[in-house]
Amino acid sequence: ETGVTQTPRHLVMGMTNKKSLKCEQHLGHNAMYWYKQSAKKPLELMFVYSLEERVENNSVPSRFSPECPNSSHLFLHLHTLQPEDSALYLCASSTRAGRDGYTFGSGTRLTVV
């Protein structure tokens, strides 16, 4: 357990479904991130929240919608996904300065069928 908890660990969804990924941290961090990890590709930054305000949206399609209700929780709402969206979705947190590195969760393995 890293201190960043992601649920669910695995998710299979149809292209017309709506689902949400959840991330929770109680490390006292005030920046949270969503990353996408696909096979043979580098970690891709999707969204960044600092003090519950979105500070980065890395040209992510609108079928992915983040939500950060407070500094401890981060959600990624999914709807009408495509098969190419199948990947490991990693949540991370850090202090605002980030000088102690990022703490990653174990990820949600998403399969879109």
Next chain:
Amino acid sequence: QQPVQSPQAVILREGEDAVINCSSSKALYSVHWYRQKHGEAPVFLMILLKGGEQKGHEKISASFNEKKQQSSLYLTASQLSYSGTYFCGTETGGSNYKLTFGKGTLLTVNP
């Protein structure tokens, strides 16, 4: 723009040394190093800030050459537990909010 890591993969026998390189075409503010074991979360190893700082963590250390925009991760007297994929993450412009990762280097340590 993502940093370039080399080599892509390396196989060692226990006790051998390895060097993993990370280079960028942009001026770097900091470099992070992470290790990810199969099916697990990436784990932070160390951060190097602009200034050519060298850091150490047990038998794993790293250097940062600001002029060459490169960082190297040194693993000495490797142990079986060092196996995993090593990623460098680079930060440009002083914003820690846009850490860009390389494709990773798969390190396998055999007995």
